[in-house]
Amino acid sequence: MASPNKPLKGALVGAITLALVAGVGVGLVTGVRWLTAERIAQNDETAVMARINEMLPADAYDNDLYQDRVQMPPATIIGQDHPFTVYRAFRDDGPPVAILPVTANDGYHGKIHLLVAIRGDGHIQGVRVTYHRETPGLGDRIEIAKSNWILGFNGRSLQDPKFERWRVKKDDGEFDQLTGATITPRAVIRAVRDALVYFERQRNTLLAQAPPDAGEERNE
Amino acid sequence: MNDYADIVRNGLWQNNPGLVQLLGLCPLLAVTGTLINGLTLGLATLFVLTGSNVAISVIRRAIPSAVRIPVFIVIIATLVGVVELVMHAYFYDLWGILGIFVPLIVTNCVIMGRAEAFASRWSTSRAAVDALAMGGGFTAVLLVLGALREFIAQGTLLADADLLFGPIAAGWTVQLTPPGMGVLLAALPPGAFISLGLLVALKHWIDKQLVQPSTDAQPAIQTTDTPASPS
Numbered sequence A: 001m002a003s004p005n006k007p008l009k010g011a012l013v014g015a016i017t018l019a020l021v022a023g024v025g026v027g028l029v030t031g032v033r034w035l036t037a038e039r040i041a042q043n044d045e046t047a048v049m050a051r052i053n054e055m056l057p058a059d060a061y062d063n064d065l066y067q068d069r070v071q072m073p074p075a076t077i078i079g080q081d082h083p084f085t086v087y088r089a090f091r092d093d094g095p096p097v098a099i100l101p102v103t104a105n106d107g108y109h110g111k112i113h114l115l116v117a118i119r120g121d122g123h124i125q126g127v128r129v130t131y132h133r134e135t136p137g138l139g140d141r142i143e144i145a146k147s148n149w150i151l152g153f154n155g156r157s158l159q160d161p162k163f164e165r166w167r168v169k170k171d172d173g174e175f176d177q178l179t180g181a182t183i184t185p186r187a188v189i190r191a192v193r194d195a196l197v198y199f200e201r202q203r204n205t206l207l208a209q210a211p212p213d214a215g216e217e218r219n220e
Numbered sequence B: 001m002n003d004y005a006d007i008v009r010n011g012l013w014q015n016n017p018g019l020v021q022l023l024g025l026c027p028l029l030a031v032t033g034t035l036i037n038g039l040t041l042g043l044a045t046l047f048v049l050t051g052s053n054v055a056i057s058v059i060r061r062a063i064p065s066a067v068r069i070p071v072f073i074v075i076i077a078t079l080v081g082v083v084e085l086v087m088h089a090y091f092y093d094l095w096g097i098l099g100i101f102v103p104l105i106v107t108n109c110v111i112m113g114r115a116e117a118f119a120s121r122w123s124t125s126r127a128a129v130d131a132l133a134m135g136g137g138f139t140a141v142l143l144v145l146g147a148l149r150e151f152i153a154q155g156t157l158l159a160d161a162d163l164l165f166g167p168i169a170a171g172w173t174v175q176l177t178p179p180g181m182g183v184l185l186a187a188l189p190p191g192a193f194i195s196l197g198l199l200v201a202l203k204h205w206i207d208k209q210l211v212q213p214s215t216d217a218q219p220a221i222q223t224t225d226t227p228a229s230p231s
Helices: A005-055 A149-153 A183-207 B004-014 B025-030 B035-058 B065-090 B092-101 B103-107 B109-119 B124-154 B167-171 B189-211
Strands: A070-072 A084-091 A094-107 A110-119 A124-131
Touching: A005 A084, A005 A110, A005 A124, A005 B065, A005 B092, A070 A183, A084 A183, A094 A183, A110 A183, A124 A149, A124 A183, A149 A183, B004 B124, B025 B103, B025 B124, B025 B189, B035 B065, B035 B092, B035 B103, B035 B109, B035 B124, B065 B092, B065 B103, B065 B109, B092 B103, B103 B109, B109 B124, B124 B189
Parallel strands: none
Antiparallel strands: A070 A084, A084 A094, A094 A110, A110 A124
């Protein structure tokens, strides 16, 4: 066996090589990230806008949805564990609409992400599923592409039906379940109901428009 | 492996990653719900595999043996990071559909396997050919499996082709059987396993046919002068 320096030298050479390769790798990924950043941001915004425009046609509001978005603090009632973005649509001659991102944690196969659009009078403008892993052919019929079930929320509020009736018919409620899937619709119904509750509590903050002068709105 | 033709035959057929080596089964089963999904992940994997094989082959003499696995991982992870960003920017819908399976390409054993078994030992041109063959073989399996499962579960082929090929491909989808006649099992994981098993069996059967093309098997040893009469 050679001098005690050999293993150390070998380790050093190995470490330096690895560090060099890692450096090149990080540099490459960072570079590509910088090159694609703008396009990625555009894509993300376009995707959100497309979802929103499904429920709320572009000519139904006057403002720039992206500019008028607000950050809200975490709200576990709608499954948001981190600060989240709410989009608002305003028009001069009609009710404002808040578009809330809602997460149901109790789907059959995990989380279901929704966008819930609620008008200023507390009635639902529309609901769309943006992400889920429910069973194809069964639970996935909460998607608008697969069935019209999700349209059953349009126009509903916490008075229509009353809070206790916000369940599937099987559980003594007003909403249809899906054939062969009960857990999935249960989760979505509960999430939409809780979105309405959250909206009631936070309505002033959610629909606050920036006043012409630079006054501050009180947060509730 | 000296002959390029050998390398190609090996990757595409004899040692096909999906049907023979049975590597990369997690993405193979999870994203082959449709032809387009399978094809997309296959192409992404092919790109990473080729980049990784070439990069590793180029610097193979400079990598100390003790750190070779971490170096391979860093190279593969870098390439996957680049692929994911490019997909997020230019193939947004497919990126959303494939979801977590794009970053999971890092864990695909085909890529690490070829890095260790081939790219770190052979010349760059051979490593590139090996990557194209292995990646091509893998993509072919993804494509066939995706087509099979899509057809059985939905009755269509090339659904959502425009997500990969652009607006001109919007009309490429064919509905071969009426909607609603599909077998749901094919869209679910058990159906994926069954379909893969059938493809592996099919490959074995084809191999057998290539060895014994006629139904009358030639006797291994000629025991008499008279030719065996066909039965």
